[in-house]
Amino acid sequence: MAEIIIKAGKERSLMRRHPWIFAGSVERVAGRTKPGDTVDVINPRGELIGRAAFSPASQIRARMWTFDTEQSIDxxxxxxxxxxxxxxxxxxxxxxxxxxxxxxxxxxxxxxxxxxxxxxxxxxxxxxxxxxxxxxxxxxxxxxxxxxxxxxxxxxxxxxxxxxxxxxxxxxxxxxxxxxxxIDENGIRMLVDVVGGHKTGFYLDQRDNRLLTRQLASARSVLNCFCYTGGFSLQALAGGATSVLSIDSSAPALTTAQRNVELNPQLDATRAQWWEADVFEALRTLRTEGRKFDLIVLDPPKFAPSASHADRAARAYKDINLHGFRLLNPGGILMTYSCSGGIGQELFQSIVAGAAVDAGVDARIIHRLAAAPDHPIGLAVPEGEYLKGLACQVG
Missing domain, CATH: 3.30.750.80 (RNA methyltransferase domain (HRMD) like)
Structure with a gap:
């Protein structure tokens, strides 16, 4: 088996069981390897640390399969x-x-x-x-x-x-x-397009947050931005929302969302409105029209896939949250999310706080929101905490 020898001083993260070995941490590769091959990982003292998958094209040059030196990869x-x-x-x-x-x-x-x-x-x-x-x-x-x-x-x-x-x-x-x-998600039937849908067909990581939306929606007017196939919208309807306006730029996604309503005859479809539009422009239009809502969901796509995109992403998050706060009635709740790995929890909260100040509202966090428990975060891999959210109440 080929070996990756780690540079002196670069083995610390591996000692903490972080599974990534970056190219800059590799002293040399001994033996012939192909992409995906299993390699022994050797520390600067010549000791075996574990076994990893080799990836010569990536800046993450190897990913650990195991830290058990007796374990075979088969x-x-x-x-x-x-x-x-x-x-x-x-x-x-x-x-x-x-x-x-x-x-x-x-x-x-x-x-x-x-x-x-x-x-x-x-x-x-x-x-x-x-x-x-x-x-x-x-x-x-x-x-x-x-x-x-x-x-x-x-x-x-x-x-x-x-x-x-x-x-x-x-x-x-x-x-x-x-x-x-x-699938049936907490009593709501949802179509899943595994061939053409986002990611693997659905956003399972938001399951618990959709259920919380249902619990908060009773007797409230709801605005759901970046609604995709209507997961938050249908849960809000099930929770007794007086109205739900859902916005997305994808016509096929909105068509599926309306089919989802039809799959759930217990829901009052007359309380649902679907709007195909760019969310940034739609928020400004709603503000111009003087519209107000009691509960707003902002679940945008990934604005910052890496830390290098953080500055531009921060401006986008600031923009939508600023308009979200401005569209809330007194006592209203903003449920806002980021799935960007390049935006950490502390930075995201700072962005949302700045948006509240610029909107001229007093807001407090009533829930910290994260991915459902089938999306665990390894203690050694904090980068896995990609989804973060805040439920903020104003007034």
Missing amino acids: HAFFKRKAAESVARRARHPALSAQDGVRLIHGESDGLPGVIADRYGKVVVLQLTSAGAEKWRDAIVAGLVQATGCDAVYERSDSDVRGREGLEPRVGVLHGELPADLS
């Missing part, structure tokens, strides 16, 4: 890791009854570059690292064995694959997809 390893991840979710009382669950969450489950989401009897797999790519067959076999699913569909089409020197890959890996796929 088909059995991936089947066991998949089974352990699935079992952890099955034991969680808030997840065991859900139709839609993230089964594997990358580094947090000890499988860097592997994302697996279950929607009913379909598992959607996303592989974003060279090591995960190499072990695709073992990972699929492990998921099929652990879940008994009818189908596995690959959605390895995220931009991050390009940094690993990998081409996009999509398609059925096991079984056959149903014509229509839907």
Whole structure:
């Protein structure tokens, strides 16, 4: 097996069990390697630290599979890791009854570059690292064995694959997809487009926050921005909102959102309005019209994929939150989110606080919001805490 020898002083993060080895931390590579190959990781004293997947095209030159020096990286390893991840979710009382669950969450489950989401009897797999790519067959076999699913569909089409020197890959890996796929999320039926939808087809990380929206929406007028297929909107309707205005720039997403309302006849569809528009422009239009709302949800796409984009992203977050605060009635609640890895929790709160000051409102945090528990954060990998949010009440 080839070896990666770590530079002196660069092994500290590995000693804390952080799984990434950056190119600048590598003294040299001994032996012949191909992308995705398993390599021994050797500290500056010549001692074995563990085993990693090699990725010559990426600035993250290797990702640790294990810190157990006795552990072999083979088909059995991936089947066991998949089974352990699935079992952890099955034991969680808030997840065991859900139709839609993230089964594997990358580094947090000890499988860097592997994302697996279950929607009913379909598992959607996303592989974003060279090591995960190499072990695709073992990972699929492990998921099929652990879940008994009818189908596995690959959605390895995220931009991050390009940094690993990998081409996009999509398609059925096991079984056959149903014509229509839907899940029940806390009593609401939602369609999931695993082929053409965002990410793996749905935003499972916001499940708990959608339920909180439902609990807060009673007798309130609601504005849902960047609504996608209406997850927050339908939960607000279920919670007794007097009206829900939902805005998104995607006509297909809004069409699916309206189909979702039809799937839930217990909801009052007359209270829902759908608006295809650029959210930034729509917020200004609503302000000009003098509209006001009791509950506003701002769940934008990723404005800052990395720290280098943080300044531009901060301006965008400031803009939408400023207008959000200005559109709230006294006592109203702003539920605002960032899924940008380049924007940390402290910076995000500072941006929202600045927006409240500029809007001329007094606001207080009543809830700190994060991803659902099937999206765990490894203590050694704080970068995994990508989704952060605040529920702020004004007046």
